[in-house]
Amino acid sequence: MYSFANDYSEGAHPLVLQALCETNSEQTCGYGLDGYCSAAADTIRSLCSAPEADVHFVVGGTQANLLTIHAFLRSYEAVLAAHTGHVNVHETGAIELTGHKVVALPSADGKVTPDMVEQAVAVHFSEHMVHPRLIYISNTTEVGTLYSKSELAALRRCCDDLGLFLYLDGARLGSALTAPGNDLTWSDLSRYTDAFTIGGTKNGALFGEAVVLVQEGVKDHFRYYMKQRGAMLAKGRLLGVQFQALLKDGLYLRLARRANEQAARLREGISALGYELSYHSPSNQIFPVFPNHVAERLASSYDFTVDAPVGPDRTRVRLVTSWATEARDVDRFLEDLARMQ
Template structure:
């Protein structure tokens, strides 16, 4: 069985495993308060150009989102997200469980615009309605699109106009920053958002993400919020070790090497599917692609390939999702393309 179901179906990149093994016998304090985590923090601060950043080793994406949103908002404040946003669709109501409404808005390409922010404020009346206080975006989006620098600048200006926080979910940030045509850098992001996280789980790590807080209001007592949300990893140093290995070397680091590989494998898949005469849903430029295939062919493909059946398309066709990861090989890509014939 060949896996195109997700970008975390394998354990970890060999270089990350090697780094974990080499640090295995080192004794440290727990909960991310250790020299190994501190080393990762310093590498990240230098890479994003923000020595003032408050950086935390986190377990996973959902807990990072819930913790950050809960840390930022008062009980009567809400977060604005795309209708396809992870916090709205794939986190089992975790943000709402923390007491904050998600205002989900439809988009054409998974990306929010200043017009969406204005629409969210049209829903606000007075003290009988929640206050839209935070804008949630993800890069890549859940459908594989990416934000440009101009789009992020525009969102920052719109958030400032409405006194809103801007928060970026970076679960697939490695794929976003290595996508064809991308003009954003990690430094750009750190200069424009109030908080974001760098995803490791979907970019070659065994486990973990790094939350980066750039606004003192969100950073206040953040560790308390981590603990209260059951997200404090006792062996936090394991996340630190992995992110040191991922990001040492800056723009030439393993983090970007993995992102480029995933995108390249997805691009080869896409080209082969197009050559076979099939189209796509959406305009993904990263490691998630969404082919539209005959239902009969999908059933045949399921015999040898594991993937996500994304959505119905029409009576005879459906959309599937194919995702490439750090370990995806050209042989696997070629096998899928050959199976279309």
């Protein structure tokens, strides 16, 4: 059984493990105040051309999202997100647990646009309703699509006009930055957003996300939220060591590019066999539609996510490649798929 279910089924890249082993016996202070976290944060600030940004390391993506969103919002303020957004459908109400409603915006491609935001703000017009205050986006999106620089800039202008914050979930940021057609750079993230994350869990780390705070208003109290929400890891240096290894010599982007390349081979092979792809995804997530009997036969040899039925006889599935996906894994899947036609 080979898994195309996600991009974190494997452990860590060997260079990350090597760095952890080499520093294993060192003694450092805890809670992210060690030299490794400090050096990794400096690297991120330099990479993103954001010398004044605060950088914090947490274990996982849901933790990063709920901490950051909660730090930005007052009790009556709400989040705007695509209906497919991770905070809306994959975090078990974590944002709502902090007291903030997620307002879901119908989206055909997983992205949020200024028009969608303006309409949502317009219908929340009184003190009897929650007050939209923050836009949540992810890049790549939950359906594998990308934001362009012009789209991100347009959202920034929209936020400035309406007094909103813009937060970008970068759980799959590596895939986004290395996908064909991408025109965003590291520095664009700090230029256009108030906060963003850099995902390690889905791109070669054992675990870990970097939270980058650009907006001044949340910096002074963010670590209080971290401690209160159980996000201040005692052995915090384990996060700093991993991010140092991932960001050294461009490893982070090389791993993401490898995942994208294998996804492209998978996508092209599936299309060549005549199967429909639900979204234009140049990243490491693809969403083919298979006849039900084909999906069922594939499930006997491969692990993947069943996304949604497409009529009575077809099923949309999600296939995800990782930094560790080999060409032979893709070839075997395509060969098996061809035999099922």
